[in-house]
Amino acid sequence: MTPVPTLFRVIAIAALAWNLIGIAMFFLQTGMSAAQIAQLPPAQQAVYAAMPAWLSIFYAIAVFGGALGSLALLLRRRWALPLLAISLAAVLVQTIALYALTPAWQASGVGGLPMTLLIVGIAAFLLWYARLASKRGWLR
Numbered sequence: 001m002t003p004v005p006t007l008f009r010v011i012a013i014a015a016l017a018w019n020l021i022g023i024a025m026f027f028l029q030t031g032m033s034a035a036q037i038a039q040l041p042p043a044q045q046a047v048y049a050a051m052p053a054w055l056s057i058f059y060a061i062a063v064f065g066g067a068l069g070s071l072a073l074l075l076r077r078r079w080a081l082p083l084l085a086i087s088l089a090a091v092l093v094q095t096i097a098l099y100a101l102t103p104a105w106q107a108s109g110v111g112g113l114p115m116t117l118l119i120v121g122i123a124a125f126l127l128w129y130a131r132l133a134s135k136r137g138w139l140r
Helices: 006-030 034-038 042-052 055-074 080-101 104-135
Strands: none
Touching: 006 055, 006 104, 034 042, 042 104, 055 080, 055 104, 080 104
């Protein structure tokens, strides 16, 4: 087995932590009651009202796939690759649908774009890094 650099483990741990935070955010968002949604600013209420229910499925696939893929990366398993690929695909579907089907642009404006790009960028980076790790023999 090829030894892995310390940076590999740091990235894998950070990736797992990031995705566990994503899972927590998933439960916070999908578990909001009507009363809690009513307390949001009107623009955010409009986003929730327009959001199709199936979008939560892609959100779940994105965060749970990312967490499992990150765990696989930490455990140095090749199955990190398909899980992180599925996670990235779900992130893309969720992001595109959110902005195409809801008034998310009006609610967040350009100010919400950096976080959106960060989420997509991290998912893409993790898939790229898992591929690199596989090529270098760090995954089994």
